[in-house]
Amino acid sequence: MSRERQIDDDLLENLPLPTAAFFVLFALAEGEKHGYRIMQDIRELSGGTFSVGPATLYTTIKKLSDQGFIGETTDSGEDRRRIYALTRTGKRLLDAEFRRQQQLLDLARRKRILRIGEQK
Amino acid sequence: MSRERQIDDDLLENLPLPTAAFFVLFALAEGEKHGYRIMQDIRELSGGTFSVGPATLYTTIKKLSDQGFIGETTDSGEDRRRIYALTRTGKRLLDAEFRRQQQLLDLARRKRILRIGEQK
DNA sequence: CTCCTCTATATCGGTTTATGATATATCCAA
DNA sequence: TTGGATATATCATAAACCGATATAGAGGAG
Known part of the structure; x- marks a missing residue:
């Protein structure tokens, strides 16, 4: 559990996520995709x-890949497409970002700054 | 109402807000403040x-001021502090950003990507 | 067959945004 | 009187973003 904590602390340093990185991770959370598809899905x-x-x-994509938050599926093979998927850490990072955003909301x-969605 | 629509459409072009701009507007939504105080409150x-x-x-602050989303209160006077407050448009912009974030969450x-806070 | 559009990945050049460091000055307490 | 907190501001640099362009395959319209 203290190991889990440690990992989360590491992730925390990457928050808030840059907008583009957030959306790429979000798109990939639906399932593995190639770059062009990610672009469409973000829209x-x-x-x-x-x-x-x-x-x-x-x-x-390059940056997230270098950071180990996404990975290229090895089975890509013949195709000119390069398929990406979230890593375990990438999933956690996205989740941490979602939680950060929800906490702020x-x-x-x-603080009565935002007055919508107050239904308990 | 179509006028309201139009204004919102203009605001939409400013979304997503840069992280720093979002937090400055958020801090000022609590009430008018000077820069240093905004810095503390963001933390x-x-x-x-x-x-x-x-x-x-x-x-x-300079940018948000130029864009008309925040304004300096005229009564500052003697003090070395410069007090800022949200403008009407600034309030709307922040609100639009909050709504954008909530919609994504x-x-x-x-999509069952985020599994917390599902209590209706 | 040729042209056009869509798919697909990639980089160049430039703007916007972010940030650590530094500068300046006031205030207050040890 | 020195040192830390308050307060605003800018410099130089890095990170993030983005339009345009390049390359290339695939499929359909004329």
């Missing part, structure tokens, strides 16, 4: 209000 | 996990 996830272009996408409600 | 709001230094703070729950 959909955000309701069309947000999108990443190839420059942001592939540099973000809850705080905003307690 | 507190984030539970100590996030903080902005003077460089980020004052450049962010709700979506994550519907």
Whole structure:
């Protein structure tokens, strides 16, 4: 349990996630995907209000991959596509980011700054 | 109402907010404050996990001020402090950002990606 | 067959955002 | 009187973001 704590503390240093990184992890949380698909799904996830272009996408993928938060599936093989998936740590990171965001929203409600969604 | 819509559409282009801008607006939503106080309160709001230094703070304040999302209170007078407050538009912007975040969290729950806080 | 669009990955050049360090000055308490 | 907290500000640099462009395969329209 203190080991779990330690890992979470390490993750905490990566929060708040950069927007692009957050969305890439979010998209991959639905299942493994290739880059172009991630790009499309981010547009959909955000309701069309947000999108990443190839420059942001592939540099973000590179970084997340180097950090060990996502990994390329080994079975890619013949295809020109490169399939990515969340690692265990990547899942935890995304979860920590979600919790961080929710805590802030809850705080905003307690402070009466945000007045929507107060139904217990 | 279509006028309200239009204004919201303008605000939408500013989302997602940069992290520092989000926290400055959040801090000011509690009431008018001077820069240094905003800095302290951001640390507190984030539970100590996030903080902005003077460089980020004052450049962010400058930008938000130029954009008309915050304003300097005219009555500052003698003091060396410069007091800032949210403008009407600034309030709306923060609210739009909160709603954007909450919608994503709700979506994550519907997709069973996020499994906390599901109590209706 | 050729052209166009979509898929798919990648990088270049430049802007925006973030940050540690430093500077300046006031205030107060040890 | 010195040292820490308050308070604002900028410099130089790094991280994040993004439009444009490049390359290439795949599929359909004319």
